[in-house]
Amino acid sequence: MMQHQRNKKNEKPIADIFTALSKGIQAIRKEDLYRFSDLSDENLTSLKTIWPQVNEETRESLFEGLYLLSHDDMLVDFSMMGDFGLNDIDPAVRSYALGLMVECRRSSFLKKVIDIARNDPDTDVRQSAIEILGQFVINIEMEDIPEKEGKKILTALEALNQDPDERIRLRVMESLAYMDHPLVSDLMRSALVSTKEENVIAGLRAVQHSLNKKWAGKIIDFIDHPNPNVQVEAIKAAGLIQSQKTVKPILRLLTNFDELENDVLDAAILAISQIGGNQVREVIEELEEVFANETDMMDLFDEARDNLDLCEFSQKNFNKPEFQPFLESEESVEDAEDDDGSDEEDYLVLIRQRIEDLPQRLDDEEDENSTSNIHLHDENDHDLDWAHFRIIEDLSKESNLIDEEDGWVDDESDEESQLF
Numbered sequence: 001m002m003q004h005q006r007n008k009k010n011e012k013p014i015a016d017i018f019t020a021l022s023k024g025i026q027a028i029r030k031e032d033l034y035r036f037s038d039l040s041d042e043n044l045t046s047l048k049t050i051w052p053q054v055n056e057e058t059r060e061s062l063f064e065g066l067y068l069l070s071h072d073d074m075l076v077d078f079s080m081m082g083d084f085g086l087n088d089i090d091p092a093v094r095s096y097a098l099g100l101m102v103e104c105r106r107s108s109f110l111k112k113v114i115d116i117a118r119n120d121p122d123t124d125v126r127q128s129a130i131e132i133l134g135q136f137v138i139n140i141e142m143e144d145i146p147e148k149e150g151k152k153i154l155t156a157l158e159a160l161n162q163d164p165d166e167r168i169r170l171r172v173m174e175s176l177a178y179m180d181h182p183l184v185s186d187l188m189r190s191a192l193v194s195t196k197e198e199n200v201i202a203g204l205r206a207v208q209h210s211l212n213k214k215w216a217g218k219i220i221d222f223i224d225h226p227n228p229n230v231q232v233e234a235i236k237a238a239g240l241i242q243s244q245k246t247v248k249p250i251l252r253l254l255t256n257f258d259e260l261e262n263d264v265l266d267a268a269i270l271a272i273s274q275i276g277g278n279q280v281r282e283v284i285e286e287l288e289e290v291f292a293n294e295t296d297m298m299d300l301f302d303e304a305r306d307n308l309d310l311c312e313f314s315q316k317n318f319n320k321p322e323f324q325p326f327l328e329s330e331e332s333v334e335d336a337e338d339d340d341g342s343d344e345e346d347y348l349v350l351i352r353q354r355i356e357d358l359p360q361r362l363d364d365e366e367d368e369n370s371t372s373n374i375h376l377h378d379e380n381d382h383d384l385d386w387a388h389f390r391i392i393e394d395l396s397k398e399s400n401l402i403d404e405e406d407g408w409v410d411d412e413s414d415e416e417s418q419l420f
Helices: 014-021 030-036 041-053 056-072 079-085 091-100 107-119 123-141 147-160 166-176 184-192 197-210 213-224 228-241 244-254 262-275 280-290 295-316 330-338 347-357
Strands: none
Touching: 014 030, 014 041, 030 056, 041 079, 056 079, 056 091, 079 091, 091 107, 091 123, 107 123, 107 147, 123 147, 123 166, 147 166, 166 184, 166 197, 184 197, 184 213, 197 213, 197 228, 213 228, 213 244, 228 244, 228 262, 244 262, 244 280, 244 347, 262 280, 262 295, 280 295, 280 347
């Protein structure tokens, strides 16, 4: 998540933006979305007045844009819009509104989320609410919320585990996986052996949430799954649980890097950098050189190098007494012993050979209009889709990140909205 500079000289008055909403989303610029941050009560009242005149497509696109921007810029606060959207008649707006409120820790918001998870008429919205409850489960584990609120969350999730809709039960499993809940292991095991791919994907996401190395053996078989969606979740799980058992399968996958789906390739590079191990740094350096001209992958490789640095720091300090409380566990010791450092194949050699066999790119000097014979990565792949909006502003200048942490807020004692 980034903090972007913006040109406030070009900001429209909020009243003009509200008026433009009735003309459709194409009348709104990306820059205009910032004006919905920290919305005052007065402006919210004005928005409510014109809201019935805004068509469904514009409502959905507006909340989608706010949701995307909230992930792109850490300084915006759309909680007022989120609270407003929770009661909208459009289920898509309600889902995005939940996303805008994900960091809210008011007890009244928890009550609302539980109600939505139980009673919303739209299953997708209910699933979104259960995912929010999963974030609260993390707070339970960290002891960041009162015990009585934690009991409300667990009671709600345990009851929802009996829901007749399988999709609801799968989201409950993913949320409970953040903690060592008695229900979780059996639910995850069942999901991972299911013949339904959506169940397997949910099981792999639960593995990611659990951060438990005991699932390494279960996820290895999915790293080569024919469905890229399953592959990606398995690879992400491998990276997050950081089991050395998964290193070789991912390296083996990367020996065919030029044939992988973009999402699979990206996930594999990040996962292997999170785990570390023999040949990993050299492999990543070789791949970075291959993709040196593809600017959309530079951030990926920057993150991969940072992950490797952290891995190497952990490995160097593993046996130091002062670090053992942070780095050592029974699982990590067993995992380290399981990896003897030997490779059946030299993956670095295989990748280098693959690189040599790639069709050669034509030099610009030879033909300025030519294109490469092989398209390794789709440069038009973007996480954020701003196609609905009329003008895409240049908001790429970054400044320092600011981390803010506030605690749980009981509405009875504090009327101000608080965020983590």
